[in-house]
Amino acid sequence: MATWISEAVKHTTEPAAVVEIALDSGTRKYGVDYIRPVGSPAHKGNILKLPYISNSIGDLVRTFISSRIEIIFADTDREFRNIIMAEGIKNRQVTVKLLFIDDTVSITALTIFIGNIYNWNPMRDMRFKIECEQKSKNLKNTYPNKVVEAADYANADEWGLGQLVPVPYGTISALGLSDDGAFPCILVDPRTDNVKHLVGLNTAAITIDRVYIDKALKNEGVLPAHYQIVTQVIGGKTHTRIHWNAGVNPTFENVVSCDITFGARAPCEAWKHFLIEFCGHVAGDFDATSYDAAHLIEQNRGYTFDGAFVTEKELIAHEDQIRDEFELDIWRDPKDGLIHFKYISSLATPTVHYKDYVDILKGYEPNTQVTKIINYLTYGYNYNYARTYFNNLPYREDADSQAKYGATYRSQQNFYFVRSTAVALDLAARKLLRRKDSITFDKFPLPIKAFNDNLGDFIEITHFEGKGASGYQKRTFQLRTTQDDLDNFTRKETLEDVSNYVGGGKAFIMGPGDLPLYDAATAAQKAKYGFLCDPATEEYDNGDPAKRLYD
Amino acid sequence: MANLAYFPLTDDLVEDATVLVVTEDTDYPATKLQNIPMADTAQATDPPAAIVRVRIDFGAAVGAVNPRAWFFLNHNIASGNWIIHRTNAAWVSAQQQAVTYRKYDTKFYGSSWAAASQYFEVEFPAACVYDPTTFWEMGKILCGTDVTEFSKGFSPGVERGLGFRNIHLETEFGVTWDYAKQENINYLGVRWDPDIKATLLDELLAFIRLTKGGAYPAVIIPDKDKTELYYMKNQDRLNWREEMARSIIRNCIMNFVEMSRGKVTA
Numbered sequence: 077m078a079t080w081i082s083e084a085v086k087h088t089t090e091p092a093a094v095v096e097i098a099l100d101s102g103t104r105k106y107g108v109d110y111i112r113p114v115g116s117p118a119h120k121g122n123i124l125k126l127p128y129i130s131n132s133i134g135d136l137v138r139t140f141i142s143s144r145i146e147i148i149f150a151d152t153d154r155e156f157r158n159i160i161m162a163e164g165i166k167n168r169q170v171t172v173k174l175l176f177i178d179d180t181v182s183i184t185a186l187t188i189f190i191g192n193i194y195n196w197n198p199m200r201d202m203r204f205k206i207e208c209e210q211k212s213k214n215l216k217n218t219y220p221n222k223v224v225e226a227a228d229y230a231n232a233d234e235w236g237l238g239q240l241v242p243v244p245y246g247t248i249s250a251l252g253l254s255d256d257g258a259f260p261c262i263l264v265d266p267r268t269d270n271v272k273h274l275v276g277l278n279t280a281a282i283t284i285d286r287v288y289i290d291k292a293l294k295n296e297g298v299l300p301a302h303y304q305i306v307t308q309v310i311g312g313k314t315h316t317r318i319h320w321n322a323g324v325n326p327t328f329e330n331v332v333s334c335d336i337t338f339g340a341r342a343p344c345e346a347w348k349h350f351l352i353e354f355c356g357h358v359a360g361d362f363d364a365t366s367y368d369a370a371h372l373i374e375q376n377r378g379y380t381f382d383g384a385f386v387t388e389k390e391l392i393a394h395e396d397q398i399r400d401e402f403e404l405d406i407w408r409d410p411k412d413g414l415i416h417f418k419y420i421s422s423l424a425t426p427t428v429h430y431k432d433y434v435d436i437l438k439g440y441e442p443n444t445q446v447t448k449i450i451n452y453l454t455y456g457y458n459y460n461y462a463r464t465y466f467n468n469l470p471y472r473e474d475a476d477s478q479a480k481y482g483a484t485y486r487s488q489q490n491f492y493f494v495r496s497t498a499v500a501l502d503l504a505a506r507k508l509l510r511r512k513d514s515i516t517f518d519k520f521p522l523p524i525k526a527f528n529d530n531l532g533d534f535i536e537i538t539h540f541e542g543k544g545a546s547g548y549q550k551r552t553f554q555l556r557t558t559q560d561d562l563d564n565f566t567r568k569e570t571l572e573d574v575s576n577y578v579g580g581g582k583a584f585i586m587g588p589g590d591l592p593l594y595d596a597a598t599a600a601q602k603a604k605y606g607f608l609c610d611p612a613t614e615e616y617d618n619g620d621p622a623k624r625l626y627d
Numbered sequence: 628m629a630n631l632a633y634f635p636l637t638d639d640l641v642e643d644a645t646v647l648v649v650t651e652d653t654d655y656p657a658t659k660l661q662n663i664p665m666a667d668t669a670q671a672t673d674p675p676a677a678i679v680r681v682r683i684d685f686g687a688a689v690g691a692v693n694p695r696a697w698f699f700l701n702h703n704i705a706s707g708n709w710i711i712h713r714t715n716a717a718w719v720s721a722q723q724q725a726v727t728y729r730k731y732d733t734k735f736y737g738s739s740w741a742a743a744s745q746y747f748e749v750e751f752p753a754a755c756v757y758d759p760t761t762f763w764e765m766g767k768i769l770c771g772t773d774v775t776e777f778s779k780g781f782s783p784g785v786e787r788g789l790g791f792r793n794i795h796l797e798t799e800f801g802v803t804w805d806y807a808k809q810e811n812i813n814y815l816g817v818r819w820d821p822d823i824k825a826t827l828l829d830e831l832l833a834f835i836r837l838t839k840g841g842a843y844p845a846v847i848i849p850d851k852d853k854t855e856l857y858y859m860k861n862q863d864r865l866n867w868r869e870e871m872a873r874s875i876i877r878n879c880i881m882n883f884v885e886m887s888r889g890k891v892t893a
Contacts, residue, residue, distance in 0.1 A: 110666035110889030523804035
């Protein structure tokens, strides 16, 4: 049975882009021509201008950018001018699909955009414009946003009122690192013999492991102990507080800090929890397949998410921070509007191979960013939220890169959500692996079959103008940005060269007897075979992180 | 050989009539036969080898009419003639005239009816074959008392064109990716000589006004005695100049482009 892609790969075809709007009065369908499917009403042929659709998971900086789109209709019959008077169209769902005209076989349409109408405008010359944004929660909303309020804390004074209540995850501890705790507390009741400090809030009680006043460890319990832990549900979330026993009266001049634990989650897991519990998302907003795959990788790598949201800022800003710290791609896919997750893994399998002599259109744009090399990375982890400093600031460097380029290029990475030495090391090594050579973001214009690609996909490229003696020969890239032209049915894809750490298939093969040591192995050998490494550092001699069976 | 003729939407009696298709596909209702785009079609749900009927009631306000000109646009009949019946209110046939099949667009321009009537039925017999689908489909039906013929022929002849709108893409190695957007677009170009009958200017002005300078299409009939017809829009404005104290139509060229037929997905 024919499918969308089986038609799209043909060199001569007859595609059409159609738009569906889900109004309260029913779903209406539009196209640039009257498209008449068997068994369902025609698409009205009054679209004057189809949108350019652009989506990106970032280039050098991992992020998520989705363009708003506009569609312009001929409204000479006043259909839209009547609709806006009879019913509201703002926030109604708009779906853009690609289909093929085929007289004998039913083709499944490919959805390339799902969004909502956020603005509309009757235009002169009897046209009508709708502007749509992707179906996702507003990434510019700010979170977390619960502050200490007098309604909840009647005795709070100016040292507590208005302060943001932190939302912690994992274990945040300075045990063995400093003389006090890693996490601050908020004075919410200064009354003598009734002093209370607020630690934070979450969906359940936060475990307070240790409490300090001015670096002096205090004891939990009734008198003669110093404090008791009390929880209270406010606004559906559990606030965890330290209630000081009579006679223990820290004031605003004392530094009260603690070590805490709230569950144990990996990064995707923790971010999903935060989005659902604090940012208005639901489980159905997430793509289960990509989440499960990413979560498996982070579990296998031993990643844990240990940190707190202590600043109210835009959702996209929080998410960019997590992307950056964990080398994790998170995006709302334009095809389904769901939240997807992806780690780059050496086990990744390319989904398609594009070749210059048959697929890639004229207009290839090479883009190698030579000035972005990093071969000396200082990285901070074990952040002390109470005293605002990183307890650990080691570095990693790539001597091969320094020798190759004749210079040391430094940068610093701060891990606010990482407290494990192994995890910090792993992440720093992956960042160096990405940046120790010039990073490449080539742009490839492609025909209609490329609409089938998804952000984050790994794609092989063969192109004579690529780097190397023979150009790119089935080189592995990752799809970072798509720009769709629905007038010409072309897609321009911005791809990152990830061949230095992706490829070789899933098999973990102990190499043949004549296999060189890792440092001397070719890229293809490194990708395909297993090598022995230093068990203490879990690194090869050149500093690359050891390959693992799962990654 | 007759001159160029046309049938404007303003002469169409079907537009305001009550039209019924037996048996109508509600996704593609009979009212589609009355709107302007012929790409927006009506369809029937009858199985192959069934009779499809289109019943037209011109209404009491219009009353009994005698339409000798009928146009069936953007149909999918592959073979088989059909019949127009003059009927009574109960759709009982009192007279019938045959419509000779022509692919895509067909006209009937025959004798006047023996009597006027408010009711007409178009019968598509079981012998009609439909392609590419197996059900009856039609974009538009028009009818009127007559067509309008220009009083002067054109010189040197009707220029014709057949066009396709395609997208053509290439790789660096010349491998092409082509997408068909619109196919089989008919074009007509007609030219009038100078120094012609004075009434032609009035006729051309009337045509331009009836079609609102190309905003509305019209049925264009190169020769009303032949089967050829097209549903087209005029692409030009009319130009003329006063010369020697009389209006001269000089180098008047009119170009027409066919309306879209839409696309069927199965």
